Amino acid sequence: MLPFTIGISQILVAAMGVVVGIIFGAIPGMTATMAVAVFLPLTYAYDLETALYLLLGLYVGGISGGLIPAILINIPGTPSSITTTFDGYPMAKRGAGERALKVGIVSSFVGGIISLIALALFTPLLSAAALKFSSVEKFLIILFALTVIAALSKGQMLRGIFAGFFGVLISLMGMFSVNNAYRMVPDFMRSKMQDGFQLLPVLIGLFAISQIFEEAEEGMRFKVEKMDNGTSSTEKFSFADFKGQGVNLIRSSLIGTFMGVLPGVGGSAASILAYAQAKNFSKHPELLGTGAAEGLVASEASNNGLTGGALIPLLSLGIPGDSTTAVLISAFMLQGIQVGPLFITQNPNTWNTILVALLLCNIIMFVCMFYPIKWISKIIYIPRQRLYPVIIMICIVGAYATKNGRIFDVWALLIFGIVGYIFGKIKIPASCFLIGFILGKDLENYFIQSISASGGSLMVFFSRPIGWFIWLLIVASVAYALWDNAKDKKKKAAEAAQ
Amino acid sequence: MKLKKIVSLLLSGAMALSMAACTVGGGSNSTAPAASGSDSNAPAAAAPAGAGASSLKGQNVRVVIGSTSTSGDSYMIADLVTRYLSAEMGFNGKVDAIGNAAALDEIANAKGDGKTVMMFHDMTFLSVLFGSVSEDYALETMTVGPRIGQNPGGCFGAAAESPYAKLSEVTQYLIDNPDKTVSFNIESGATSHLCFAAYYLYVQETHGDEVAGRIKAIVGGTTAEKLQRLWDRNADVIYGDTSAFAQYTEEGVQDQLKMNMFGSCGTVNGVEIDSMADDGVTFNGAPFDFAKDFCMYFPKDMDASVLAEYEAAMKKVTEDPQFQADMAKLFYNALSADEVGVEASQKFIYDKREMCSELIERSPSLDSLT
Numbered sequence: 126m127l128p129f130t131i132g133i134s135q136i137l138v139a140a141m142g143v144v145v146g147i148i149f150g151a152i153p154g155m156t157a158t159m160a161v162a163v164f165l166p167l168t169y170a171y172d173l174e175t176a177l178y179l180l181l182g183l184y185v186g187g188i189s190g191g192l193i194p195a196i197l198i199n200i201p202g203t204p205s206s207i208t209t210t211f212d213g214y215p216m217a218k219r220g221a222g223e224r225a226l227k228v229g230i231v232s233s234f235v236g237g238i239i240s241l242i243a244l245a246l247f248t249p250l251l252s253a254a255a256l257k258f259s260s261v262e263k264f265l266i267i268l269f270a271l272t273v274i275a276a277l278s279k280g281q282m283l284r285g286i287f288a289g290f291f292g293v294l295i296s297l298m299g300m301f302s303v304n305n306a307y308r309m310v311p312d313f314m315r316s317k318m319q320d321g322f323q324l325l326p327v328l329i330g331l332f333a334i335s336q337i338f339e340e341a342e343e344g345m346r347f348k349v350e351k352m353d354n355g356t357s358s359t360e361k362f363s364f365a366d367f368k369g370q371g372v373n374l375i376r377s378s379l380i381g382t383f384m385g386v387l388p389g390v391g392g393s394a395a396s397i398l399a400y401a402q403a404k405n406f407s408k409h410p411e412l413l414g415t416g417a418a419e420g421l422v423a424s425e426a427s428n429n430g431l432t433g434g435a436l437i438p439l440l441s442l443g444i445p446g447d448s449t450t451a452v453l454i455s456a457f458m459l460q461g462i463q464v465g466p467l468f469i470t471q472n473p474n475t476w477n478t479i480l481v482a483l484l485l486c487n488i489i490m491f492v493c494m495f496y497p498i499k500w501i502s503k504i505i506y507i508p509r510q511r512l513y514p515v516i517i518m519i520c521i522v523g524a525y526a527t528k529n530g531r532i533f534d535v536w537a538l539l540i541f542g543i544v545g546y547i548f549g550k551i552k553i554p555a556s557c558f559l560i561g562f563i564l565g566k567d568l569e570n571y572f573i574q575s576i577s578a579s580g581g582s583l584m585v586f587f588s589r590p591i592g593w594f595i596w597l598l599i600v601a602s603v604a605y606a607l608w609d610n611a612k613d614k615k616k617k618a619a620e621a622a623q
Numbered sequence: 624m625k626l627k628k629i630v631s632l633l634l635s636g637a638m639a640l641s642m643a644a645c646t647v648g649g650g651s652n653s654t655a656p657a658a659s660g661s662d663s664n665a666p667a668a669a670a671p672a673g674a675g676a677s678s679l680k681g682q683n684v685r686v687v688i689g690s691t692s693t694s695g696d697s698y699m700i701a702d703l704v705t706r707y708l709s710a711e712m713g714f715n716g717k718v719d720a721i722g723n724a725a726a727l728d729e730i731a732n733a734k735g736d737g738k739t740v741m742m743f744h745d746m747t748f749l750s751v752l753f754g755s756v757s758e759d760y761a762l763e764t765m766t767v768g769p770r771i772g773q774n775p776g777g778c779f780g781a782a783a784e785s786p787y788a789k790l791s792e793v794t795q796y797l798i799d800n801p802d803k804t805v806s807f808n809i810e811s812g813a814t815s816h817l818c819f820a821a822y823y824l825y826v827q828e829t830h831g832d833e834v835a836g837r838i839k840a841i842v843g844g845t846t847a848e849k850l851q852r853l854w855d856r857n858a859d860v861i862y863g864d865t866s867a868f869a870q871y872t873e874e875g876v877q878d879q880l881k882m883n884m885f886g887s888c889g890t891v892n893g894v895e896i897d898s899m900a901d902d903g904v905t906f907n908g909a910p911f912d913f914a915k916d917f918c919m920y921f922p923k924d925m926d927a928s929v930l931a932e933y934e935a936a937m938k939k940v941t942e943d944p945q946f947q948a949d950m951a952k953l954f955y956n957a958l959s960a961d962e963v964g965v966e967a968s969q970k971f972i973y974d975k976r977e978m979c980s981e982l983i984e985r986s987p988s989l990d991s992l993t
Contacts, residue, residue, distance in 0.1 A: 165693065166702075259857065260855070300755065302810070302811060302842070302843040303843050303993075305755040305811050312757075315756070316725065316756070317724075317725075320691075388847055442850075442880070443850075444850060451847075452694065454694045455699075458694060458866075458953075466870065466875075467873060470875070528691070528725065529721050530721075531725060570843075574844075
């Protein structure tokens, strides 16, 4: 008898989960977390093992599907696909959409498999490591992730840093949980903005709606620079695209996995951090952001690396690694099973089933995305005047669904669409604003936790060896960005002089 | 040309689907009563097919809860009750976890036709008493409906290596060690805040300001964040649910994670734990227990006949042995038919609010305890 559960029904359920997850991930405003939450009631009718096949399929598919709109229409399907747009969309615009999608899918697959290996072999070790990361280290990691703003704002550093801080400020709107006081919220908006602006309406407003405004202003001109249908040998996908990317692929997958292991740090931080490191270690950092496969590899490997990583604290400590695994807890609870420190030893069959299910879901994800993607990539050639009305409608539905049906989130979508449009006009990088917005709440949360535990002493941030190491990375990352920016300015000045 | 037509057709279809999605109340999709013939032992799987007759038969009913979590007690109880009521009254009920302020706002603006219900615990009125939301959302602005269940599982927890395993031992520790403080990680404006305040007032009353003054509060965080604070030893005592803490009390758990739990809000079936009252904590001279009471709330102008239908259905549901078993599996208490009656529920909830109001008035501000 096999030490895990698998059968035709489980394989079919996993395939359904992956396909539906990909669709959720590909729709702006819908996420893997929503997919798992929506399908949770369906699992009442299943045993735990079958339910896990379905939910893990939704999780893997949901995380992976986000790359499709990120690459083809510059709209991240999920928050963790933000960095995918940086290089994916420029590639699609120059007629290499299919190639970009395939690079992303292969990277996602590798990221998922590396995180699965980490889950299978190193769970006790990694959960012990996670316990060594207190609020101090988490604050420093978030700070480290924020340094990507400096790297992304090359040539306009002041604007980028302003946008980043502005994003942090806006993320702090709403009720402060420590004393229930409202911050930056007028009295009449309190019931709507208890939790401030939600990430998804902000994200799709800034990326999708503002882009539609911009293109409407320009008359919706068809913008693909080269319609070679992927037949040009230079823009056709081949596994040679990964030549020289081995280290990037493994490093980014491991960053994603480790960010998943740290509860409360989040998937977006993983892809941001991996992208920043890809840029820092690249031989041609100037190419990242212009359509380099390197950036795409970093982003996609890390956000799928998160899947196995986030299950580690869930299954070994009983605390979820990200928002999706937080919903997965319900599936276990409904079946009367407690996930926590004794879960693996007390439920060996379920544990093995999780590993097999995760492997199967990654393989199904690869097959379901890699081969049909040739047809999906044609979306880029659909005239904008036909595509955008549908995108607007889907974005509105996505925003409306963010908090289970609030019209305020649709208004937020529109507001941030206008904000993004204005940002474009005054040349403020929306990506920097968004990174500040995503990381702002966690930054404050871990800062307060650290300070309250230390009795108000700021020295707590310099008191632990792991913290010193992260400080070193922060300083090195900022110094490198400053040096790179100065070098770029010098080069531009020299070119102008000539 | 043909491709263009196909693309246009597909895009139109997508738009139509999107519009259809928007027209479903609250973005909800209906949840049919649980499937029959299930091989699962899940509590919810056993919801029976009831009479299915009411004025809401075949309609979509949106159940909002004041939490955004789908793994906490609010969702679990609301979801279970909704499925049983769906079967009993024949409607398609769906629980939406939209958060406290949003849920109160929803009820304040909904029609009193029974198609929008809030199912939530004492935070409904505690959030007004603590000032988290305005008086516009006081109980008087809505209709208190039938109570649906009770979770007595809120409790305190401390690291197993700490010198106390009961609230009375925390007090003794503070008396024996005048240079020490004990920090409690709680949430502002929530049940944990109220239980902490009751304990603080009890210590102040019985041992004076000096001992009580060394009880400190750390505010905020989910259960996961509180556990991490405990594991980091950044908090001495945390507040959570017995169902979340129980696993860390078992043999075989590593030392850093191992903990004791104590001072629950009432008797928890199947769990060996002293309640606050068992441990001697009193308020106004009476033993203090504070189980979370879950109740249905409707708009102010609620249709009396529909309310009566809900009451009758809830009375049937709460007497159903399968429902009682499902609640017990989740460590929650089902109530008697008399307790869920609207009149009894209203009296119970208003009395409880009165007691809480007095306790909050007497307790010090958290700002002075952090």
